[in-house]
Amino acid sequence: MTIAMLRPRSAEAKKQEDDCRELQEDLRECMQEMRHNQMLFDLETEPELIEQRVYEYQALCCRYSYLQRKARAKGMRAIL
Secondary structure: OOHHHHOOOOHHHHHHHHHHHHHHHHHHHHHHHHHHHHHHHHHOOOHHHHHHHHHHHHHHHHHHHHHHHHHHHOOOOOOO
16 A cells, blocks of 8 residues: 555545535436426426426526536546
8 A cells, every 4th residue: 555545635636526426416416307397298288388398498408418518527427
């Protein structure tokens, strides 16, 4: 075991790790909201409310794309 392995993580490394965890949670939450929106869309019968679900889904897709770009910039992979 080397000395580098025994050294505690720096505050910067811990902050980056916390940011990655938070980003993963945001991505999971967004995916869950997209699935929920899709379920509600499938059940909807009123034209105005169907349109609302479409706009909500588009907004969620934009948010998800943003979060994915942010995750890729941090070097994160396979976030499910």
